[in-house]
Amino acid sequence: MCSLYSTIQLYIMIFNFTNRSVSLNFSRGGKSSICKVVFHNMQPLDTLYLESTSNPTVEHFSTLIDLAVMELPGQLNYFEPNYDSERLFKSVGALVYVIDSQDEYMSAITNLAMIMEYAYKVNPSINIEVLIHKVDGLSEEFKVDAQRDIMRRTGEELLELGMDGAQVSFYLTSIFDHSIYEAFSRIVQKLIPELSFLENMLDNLTQHSKIEKAFLFDINSKIYVSTDSNPVDVQIYEICAEFVDISIDLHDLYKATANNNKIQDGKALRPRDLKNVSQLENGTILYLRQMIRGLALVAIIRPDGMDMESCLTVTDYNVDNYKKSLEEVWADSKITTSNSFITQS
Numbered sequence: 454m455c456s457l458y459s460t461i462q463l464y465i466m467i468f469n470f471t472n473r474s475v476s477l478n479f480s481r482g483g484k485s486s487i488c489k490v491v492f493h494n495m496q497p498l499d500t501l502y503l504e505s506t507s508n509p510t511v512e513h514f515s516t517l518i519d520l521a522v523m524e525l526p527g528q529l530n531y532f533e534p535n536y537d538s539e540r541l542f543k544s545v546g547a548l549v550y551v552i553d554s555q556d557e558y559m560s561a562i563t564n565l566a567m568i569m570e571y572a573y574k575v576n577p578s579i580n581i582e583v584l585i586h587k588v589d590g591l592s593e594e595f596k597v598d599a600q601r602d603i604m605r606r607t608g609e610e611l612l613e614l615g616m617d618g619a620q621v622s623f624y625l626t627s628i629f630d631h632s633i634y635e636a637f638s639r640i641v642q643k644l645i646p647e648l649s650f651l652e653n654m655l656d657n658l659t660q661h662s663k664i665e666k667a668f669l670f671d672i673n674s675k676i677y678v679s680t681d682s683n684p685v686d687v688q689i690y691e692i693c694a695e696f697v698d699i700s701i702d703l704h705d706l707y708k709a710t711a712n713n714n715k716i717q718d719g720k721a722l723r724p725r726d727l728k729n730v731s732q733l734e735n736g737t738i739l740y741l742r743q744m745i746r747g748l749a750l751v752a753i754i755r756p757d758g759m760d761m762e763s764c765l766t767v768t769d770y771n772v773d774n775y776k777k778s779l780e781e782v783w784a785d786s787k788i789t790t791s792n793s794f795i796t797q798s
């Protein structure tokens with residue numbers, strides 16, 4: 454059986470080139486806020502008090518994937534001899550470039566094209582992901598216009614550099630709604646080589662239960678690392694992501710600390726896995742079960758006339774099997790800690 458364990462390194466960056474005649478400052482674009490909100494559950498409004506980052510930071514998160522998120526502050530010039538830029542670019546799977554949509558963005562686009570030129574030279578398989586960020590401040594019409602304009606200008610810049618075929622993905626994001634999670638979900642999924650296998654397993658699960666939509670969530674970040682092949686409806690995603698939050702809050706509130714350390718027949722009892730089921734007024738069931746490696750399966754179940762108990766019995770049985778398959782796939786995988794390779798100045 455193939456191993457699903459992948460080493461993925463993502464880094465979020467905004468560059469500035471101090472060696473150009475005009476010094477460009479692309480800091481305050483929202484990089485730290487994105488990292489704090491997505492990976493540390495910080496409330497979006499609290500990012501107002503974040504201080505400017507002065508040194509590169511790198512953090513590792515190990516769930517389905519070994520994800521390393523590097524934040525490169527805007528004030529530093531990574532093409533100085535101090536930084537081993539070649540090694541930096543070579544080692545990452547995706548480069549996430551943040552453009553502040555509420556600011557003048559022409560220089561940021563020129564900068565992006567130059568970075569892409571360098572990135573592709575040293576790492577032709579790198580994914581370039583552009584977040585058109587802070588779109589919460591723009592009207593719906595303006596959002597679309599800004600995206601079209603940024604895509605067109607990026608295309609023109611790349612054409613000038615002779616890179617017209619280069620692949621770039623654009624996402625409209627804000628930390629004030631789920632768009633940032635949706636973008637990161639898609640970015641991370643692109644880096645999982647076995648994604649179609651994971652999708653097939655979820656398709657199988659949905660076909661044999663009354664599940665309408667299922668997500669495999671990373672509990673910590675609420676990024677979904679996989680979903681079945683039915684199209685993703687943003688509202689359904691939002692409901693499922695909120696259900697993860699509620700389940701964790703309830704679990705923390707009611708977990709019996711005494712039980713966690715309980716000894717039975719001389720053996721310590723393992724803390725119970727997270728599970729939460731809730732039926733909405735229209736009969737739809739929200740179902741969450743903890744899986745392995747910090748992941749949780751969240752499903753929307755439509756009973757369609759079947760009583761809730763039978764529906765849950767079938768789902769529980771199928772989810773048990775799904776979990777066993779995940780465990781088998783991960784049985785041989787080891788967690789490797791990637792080396793940090795940013796030279797601190």
Ligand SMILES: Nc1nc2c(ncn2[C@@H]2O[C@H](COP(=O)(O)OP(=O)(O)OP(=O)(O)O)[C@@H](O)[C@H]2O)c(=O)[nH]1
Nearest residue numbers: 480481482483484485486500501505506527627628
């Ligand atoms: N409206 C809005 N503001 C945001 C969003 N994301 C971040 N911000 C704000 O942007 C400001 C700068 O955010 P930072 O995360 O510190 O920016 P940075 O790119 O890390 O800045 P440096 O550390 O200086 O490189 C903060 O006041 C955030 O609250 C967003 O999606 N929408």
